Structure formats: C-alpha cells, structure tokens
Amino acid sequence: MNGRLKRTLALTAVGVVLVIYLLPIYWIVATSFKEYGDILARPPRFLFVPTLRNYAALFLLPGQGLQATPFAARLLNSVIIASFSTVLAIALGTMTAYAFSRFRTRGQSDWLFFILSTRMLPPVVVVIPVFLMYRALGLFDTHVGLIMLYTAFNVSFAVWLLKGFMDEIPKEYEEAALVDGYSRLQAFVRVVLPQAVAGIAATSVFCLISAWNEFAFALVLTQRTAQTAPPYIPSVVGSGATEWGRIAAGTVAFLLPVAIFTFIMRKHLLRGATFGALKR
Amino acid sequence: MTVTLARRRRALSDYQVKMLFLMPTLLLLVGMNVFPLIWSLHLSFHDYAADMPGRPPRAVGVANYTALLHDPNLWRNFQVTAEFVVLAVAAQFLIGFGVALLLNREFKGKGLITTLILLPMMLSPAVVGLFWKLILDPNWGLLDFLIRPVTHASVPWLTNDRTALPALVMIDTWMWSPFMMLISLAGLNAVPRHLYEAAEVDRASGWFKFRHITLPLIAPLLLLALIFRTMDAFKLFDMVWVATEGGPGDVTKTVSVGLYVQAFREWRTGEACALAYVLLVVIIALSSLYIRWLSRIRGEA
Numbered sequence: 055m056n057g058r059l060k061r062t063l064a065l066t067a068v069g070v071v072l073v074i075y076l077l078p079i080y081w082i083v084a085t086s087f088k089e090y091g092d093i094l095a096r097p098p099r100f101l102f103v104p105t106l107r108n109y110a111a112l113f114l115l116p117g118q119g120l121q122a123t124p125f126a127a128r129l130l131n132s133v134i135i136a137s138f139s140t141v142l143a144i145a146l147g148t149m150t151a152y153a154f155s156r157f158r159t160r161g162q163s164d165w166l167f168f169i170l171s172t173r174m175l176p177p178v179v180v181v182i183p184v185f186l187m188y189r190a191l192g193l194f195d196t197h198v199g200l201i202m203l204y205t206a207f208n209v210s211f212a213v214w215l216l217k218g219f220m221d222e223i224p225k226e227y228e229e230a231a232l233v234d235g236y237s238r239l240q241a242f243v244r245v246v247l248p249q250a251v252a253g254i255a256a257t258s259v260f261c262l263i264s265a266w267n268e269f270a271f272a273l274v275l276t277q278r279t280a281q282t283a284p285p286y287i288p289s290v291v292g293s294g295a296t297e298w299g300r301i302a303a304g305t306v307a308f309l310l311p312v313a314i315f316t317f318i319m320r321k322h323l324l325r326g327a328t329f330g331a332l333k334r
Numbered sequence: 335m336t337v338t339l340a341r342r343r344r345a346l347s348d349y350q351v352k353m354l355f356l357m358p359t360l361l362l363l364v365g366m367n368v369f370p371l372i373w374s375l376h377l378s379f380h381d382y383a384a385d386m387p388g389r390p391p392r393a394v395g396v397a398n399y400t401a402l403l404h405d406p407n408l409w410r411n412f413q414v415t416a417e418f419v420v421l422a423v424a425a426q427f428l429i430g431f432g433v434a435l436l437l438n439r440e441f442k443g444k445g446l447i448t449t450l451i452l453l454p455m456m457l458s459p460a461v462v463g464l465f466w467k468l469i470l471d472p473n474w475g476l477l478d479f480l481i482r483p484v485t486h487a488s489v490p491w492l493t494n495d496r497t498a499l500p501a502l503v504m505i506d507t508w509m510w511s512p513f514m515m516l517i518s519l520a521g522l523n524a525v526p527r528h529l530y531e532a533a534e535v536d537r538a539s540g541w542f543k544f545r546h547i548t549l550p551l552i553a554p555l556l557l558l559a560l561i562f563r564t565m566d567a568f569k570l571f572d573m574v575w576v577a578t579e580g581g582p583g584d585v586t587k588t589v590s591v592g593l594y595v596q597a598f599r600e601w602r603t604g605e606a607c608a609l610a611y612v613l614l615v616v617i618i619a620l621s622s623l624y625i626r627w628l629s630r631i632r633g634e635a
Contacts, residue, residue, distance in 0.1 A: 061439070068436050068447065075451050078508065081476050082465040094474045146362065149355035157352040167625055169359070172367045174621035176569035178590045179610040182597050183370030183377070186384060206366035209359055218632075237345030267458035269572035274598060284460045288576045298468060305461050316456040320449040324520050327455075327513060328558070331632045332520050 079309075086302035093298050108303035125304055128286040132308075135197055135282055136265040139204035143261050144254060146205070147212025152242060154213070155220035156228075166214070170329065173210040177270035185274050195277045203271055208261040211329065215260065218330030219253025220246070256322040259315050266312060283308050371614070378607035385601040398608035408609070410584060411592040418499060418506075418588060419567045425507040426563060430514025431556070437515070438522045452516060454509045463576035466505045467492065492578050498586045502574055509573070510563060517559040521552030554631060561624045569617065589613060 085093055087104040112125045122130075150169075154162060184203060185194070193199030223246060231241040247254075273285040287304045290297050316323070324332050346354065378398055380391035402408055437448060454462070469476045470491040478488050491501040525548055533543050571590035574580065580587035580595065587595075593613065597606035 064436050064439065065441055068441075071433050071436065072447055072450060075454060075508070075512070077476070078465065078469055079453065081469055085468065096474060096479070098474065098476050098479050146359045150359040153352045153355035157348060159352065159356070163629070165360075167622070169363065170625055171618060171621055172363050174565065174617060174624070175367070176571070176590055176593075176613060176617060178569075178571050178593050178597070179613050179617075180367065180370065182603065182606055182610055183374035184366070185598075186377075186603075187370050187373065189384075189387075202362075203366060206362050209362060213359065238348055238351045239346060242351075263456060267460075269458065269460035269576075270594075273575075274594075284458050284572075287461060288464045301464065302468070305465055308461060309457055312456050312458070313453060316453055317449060320445065320452070323449075323452055323456075324516055327516060328562075329628060331558070331628045332517070332555070 082302050082309075083306055085298060086306045088299060088302075090299060093302075108299040109307070111300050112303050112307065125283075125286065125307075128281055128283045129307065131197065131276075131280055132266060132282040132284075135200045135204060135280070136262050138197075139201045139208060139265050140258055140261040142201070142205040143208035143212045144258050146209050147216050147257065148247075148250070148254060150209070150213045151216035151220050152246060155217050156225070166217075169210045169213050173207065177268075181271055181274045184271075188275060194275060195279050195281075197280045199275060200272060200280055200282070203275070204265040204268065207268075207271075208264060211264070212257050212261055215257045215326065215330040216250070216253060218325070218333070219250055219257070222253075223249045256319060256326065259319050259322075260326040263312055263315055374607040374610060377604055378611050380604045382604040382607075383601045384597075384603040391604065394604070398605045399612075401605060402608055402612065407584065408589075408592065411587050411589045414499065414584070414586065415568060415588045415590075418503060418570070418586075419564055421500070421503045422506045422510070422567050423560060423563045425503060426511040426514050427556075427560060429507060430511040430516075430559075431518045433511065433515045434518035434522060437519060448519070452512045455512045455516075457509070459509065459570075459573040460576045462509055463505065463573035466501075466508075467577055470501060493582050495582055495585050498578055498582060502577060502586055505573060505577065506567065506570070510566075513563065514559055517555055518552065521555040522548065525551050554627075558624070558627050558631060561620065561627060565617065565620045565624060568620070569613075 084100075084102075086108055087106070088099070088102055089105050089107065092099050092102040113123055115123055153159070154166065159165065188194045188196075188199050193202075227249065228236075228241040228245050231245045232238070236244065267284065268282070269284040272282045276282065276285070283304070287301060287308060290301055290304070319326070377391060379393060379395060381394045381397075382391035383389065433451065437444065437451075470478075472478055472488040472490040472493075475491075477491070482488070489497055491497050529547050530543055533547060538546075569590050570588055571594060574586055574588055574591055575594065578586045580591040584592075589609075590613075593606060593609050596602050596609065
C-alpha cells in the first residue's frame with residue numbers, strides 16, 4: 055500500500071470518527087428546533103422546518119411574556135453557584151499552590167496527597183454526611199451550601215493544577231523583588247500573580263465547568279430554591295414523552311457555554327484532564 | 335534603607351505567609367470532607383434513618399458491616415459495577431488509542447477536529463445520559479433507525495435486561511474514549527522522531543517500530559489514563575441514574591446507584607454509611623495508586 059492511499063484512508067477514517075462523535079450532539083440540537091410532529095416522526099427527520107417554539111416554552115411563560123420560568127431560575131442558580139464557587143476555589147487554590155510551590159513544608163507530599171484524595175471520593179459517599187450536616191446547620195437547599203461544597207471540591211483540583219503553573223514561574227523574579235524591599239505578600243501580588251494569570255484563567259474555566267456539570271451533590275442537597283440545572287432538566291422527563299422538544303432545548307441552552315469554553319480552552323485540555331501532570 | 339527595614343519588620347514573615355496561605359484551604363477541606371466523614375463513620379455503627387430526625391441513632395456495633403457482607407444485592411451491585419468498569423474502560427482504551435493513531439499525522443484542520451472529538455468528555459454526564467435516552471428510544475430514536483437494517487426489530491436498549499448495561503457502556507465510551515485519545519495523542523507526540531528514523535535506517539517494519547519504540551515509551555501514560563478511567567467508572571453515578579435509575583430490575587445498579595437508593599430512597603442511613611466506608615477504602619486504594627503514578631510522571635516531565 056503506498057503512502058498516499060494510506061493517508062487518504064486514514065483521513066477518511068478520521069471523518070467517519072468525527073461524524074460518530076458529533077452525531078448525538080447534532081441530534082439533540084436538531085431536536086431542540088423541531089416541532090412535536092418532527093420529533094416523533096418515523097423515520098427520523100434530518101430535514102425539517104426549524105422552530106423556536108421549544109426555546110420560547112422554556113424561557114417564556116405563556117401569556118406573560120418574559121418572566122422567570124422554572125428553567126430560567128435553575129439556569130440562574132447554576133450561574134451563581136458555579137461562578138462564586140470558582141472564584142473562591144481559585145482564590146484559595148492560588149494561595150495554597152503558591153505556598154506549596156515556594157516554601158518547604160514538612161510532609162508536603164502527604165498534604166498534597168490528602169488534598170487531591172478529597173477530590174477522588176465518590177460524590178455519593180461524601181454527600182450522605184454532608185446532607186446530615188447541612189440539614190442540621192440549615193444549609194439544605196441554599197446557594198451558600200452548594201457554593202461551599204463546590205469550592206471544597208474544586209480547590210483540590212485548583213491546587214494541583216496551579217502548583218504546576220507556579221512551579222514554572224522562575225523564583226528569581228520574586229527574589230529580586232524581595233531584595234528591592236518588597237514584602238513577601240507584595241511580591242506575591244505584584245510579581246507572581248501577573249505571571250500566573252494564564253494559568254489561573256485556565257484553571258478557572260475547568261473549575262467553572264466541573265461546578266456547572268455537577269449532578270449528585272445538587273440532586274441531594276437542593277430541592278427548589280437553590281436547585282441547579284443538571285438535576286432539574288432530567289426531572290422534566292417524568293412529565294411525559296411529549297416534553298422532549300423542551301428538554302432538548304434546555305439541554306442545548308445548558309451545554310452551549312461548556313462547548314464554547316472547551317473551544318477556548320482547547321490548548322489546556324490535556325493539562326486539565328491530568329491534574330497538571332502533562333503539559334503540551 | 336531604614337524605611338525598607340521598617341517595612342520588612344512590619345511585614346509578615348515567610349512562615350506566617352505560608353500559614354496564612356495554607357490554612358484556609360486545609361480548614362475548608364477538613365470542614366467539608368474530613369469532619370463529615372468522621373461523622374458518617376460514627377453513624378455507620380448505628381441504626382439510623384435520616385428521614386426520621388426525631389428518632390436518635392441507636393448503637394448497633396458492627397451489625398451494619400456484617401449485614402453488608404451477607405447482602406446478596408450488594409454483591410450483585412459490585413458485580414454489575416465490575417462488568418461495567420471492565421467493558422467500558424477496555425472499549426474506551428481501544429477506541430481512544432485507535433483514534434489517536436489516526437490523528438497522529440499532520441493534516442488541515444487537525445486542531446479543530448481534535449477539539450470537536452474532545453467535546454463529549456466536557457459535557458455534564460447527567461445531561462449526556464438524558465439525551466442518549468432520546469437517541470436510544472425504541473420508538474423514535476435515531477440509533478434504532480440507523481441499525482434497523484441489521485437488527486430488523488426495534489431494540490428497547492435501556493429497558494431490556496440484556497442490552498441495558500451494554501448501552502450504558504456505549505454511552506460512557508462515547509463520552510470518555512476522547513479522554514483516552516487525548517492522553518494517547520500526547521504520548522505519541524512525545525516520542526522523539528529520531529528513534530523512528532534510526533529504525534527506518536535498519537528497515538524495521540511498522541509493527542516492529544510500534545511494538546519496540548512507541549509502546550514502551552507511552553506505556554506509563556496509558557497506565558495513568560487507565561487507572562484514572564477505572565476509578566472514575568467505578569464510582570459512576572449521574573449518567574446511570576439519569577439513563578436507567580439502575581434498572582430494569584437491578585441490571586444496571588452500580589454500587590454508587592445502590593448506595594444512593596439505600597441512603598436517599600430507602601433512608602437506611604446507618605447501613606448506607608457503612609457501605610460508603612467500604613467504598614471509601616476501595617477508592618482510596620485506587621487513588622493512591624493513581625496519585626503516586628501521577629507524581630512520578632510529573633517528576634519525570
């Protein structure tokens with residue numbers, strides 16, 4: 055087999071693979087723009103007249119115009135909880151990563167192990183005692199409760215990822231600043247942080263995505279007031295198969311930000327997926 | 335000069351800065367993880383139902399743990415989980431690695447195509463489980479239509495005893511083979527070109543190069559990816575819960591789903607805490623393996 059033929063075959067295979075991975079996503083997007091009849095049509099319709107009705111049903115209350123529908127409220131909760139927990143996790147994570155990167159700490163690898171192991175625990179295992187604790191403290195179904203939990207969940211990931219970024223910043227810069235009379239804190243804020251901005255941004259996006267996608271904690275710890283989108287969207291299914299158009303629209307509205315972030319973050323995906331162990 | 339010195343004296347010492355930077359994170363983790371887990375260890379030795387807060391926990395010794403050992407349903411859940419983990423991780427590994435080999439060449443639009451293939455693993459597993467329900471629907475689902483020429487009959491993927499677990503494996507593979515692909519691709523990229531060139535001088539076959547150059551060099555990375563996926567698949571909850579709730583019957587009831595049902599549907603809180611502890615030990619063993627491997631690769635990089 056000559057090289058050119060081999061290459062053509064390989065690229066054709068890449069095309070097929072791409073179609074397989076994207077078809078399910080295309081299908082849910084298409085469904086979100088379909089009329090009821092088109093959704094249930096047999097054979098499935100690839101060509102159809104698109105409608106925005108499903109999206110309207112999701113975000114507008116009939117006869118009342120623009121108003122907070124249950125879905126809009128869940129989406130807003132997701133935005134609030136994911137952003138606050140990300141900001142907190144990043145703030146704590148940056149400080150901790152800096153401390154681990156620059157200062158000697160006794161049993162440092164044990165501490166790092168402990169920090170990461172909290173992230174590895176199955177959510178269902180952690181959520182049982184947290185549920186009891188939150189009920190006792192009045193944090194059940196509150197934004198604060200979920201924000202705290204997501205912060206704790208993400209901080210371990212942030213520490214690991216950010217420590218890698220911090221390690222890459224040459225120590226000499228801060229040492230020069232210290233010699234110039236900066237205090238350690240000043241050197242951290244004025245010298246290290248500006249150098250770490252790219253790493254902090256990448257880490258933030260990963261934290262944002264994992265808080266946005268989280269399901270098990272939200273399912274158990276929220277009910278209505280603080281419920282996020284992931285436990286809400288599937289709960290709509292229960293009310294009958296006729297809801298598929300709306301569910302698809304909700305799914306697309308929910309997945310779109312993550313798709314955009316994935317695209318922006320494409321250079322850092324490897325690093326994020328391996329807790330900073332692999333760089334490109 | 336005196337100004338600088340004065341400022342230094344007022345400023346925090348390195349030790350103080352270190353403590354200031356470490357303590358908040360450690361306190362948060364202790365508060366949100368360690369403390370609750372100690373509490374649930376305590377509860378695992380009690381008979382307690384969280385839906386009846388009026389009734390205090392009653393100490394029962396190790397009864398919850400012995401009950402676990404003799405619970406046939408639990409063994410069944412572990413068996414389902416093991417089956418799922420082996421099938422899903424193997425499929426993801428083979429497909430992900432295969433796709434990486436395909437992508438490991440220069441062509442136009444490579445970056446974009448790679449990113450598009452990675453999209454599934456960034457999505458919310460719960461929502462992925464949901465939209466696959468639509469695709470797998472026996473009446474109007476897309477998959478049913480596509481494979482009808484082969485099967486000749488509609489397959490109720492998620493509600494049939496024989497197909498439910500394979501269907502979940504398929505969903506998980508769609509979602510996570512890109513992860514394997516990502517890691518494999520990184521490994522393949524890191525193999526120094528000159529090794530292949532040297533082998534070509536010796537007229538080595540493609541298989542020889544793969545077997546003796548590529549594979550040994552990327553093996554540590556592949557192992558890392560395998561441990562990680564095994565751990566993740568072992569604790570899988572959200573996708574399964576949304577797609578099947580463990581059904582039909584209990585054929586897709588993984589350990590995590592079983593634990594959720596026990597804790598928040600049947601409200602057998604004490605027993606659930608005991609089971610949670612068993613899981614905790616398994617996961618900590620797996621993750622210590624993972625983290626040790628991670629640190630090793632990190633140290634070498």
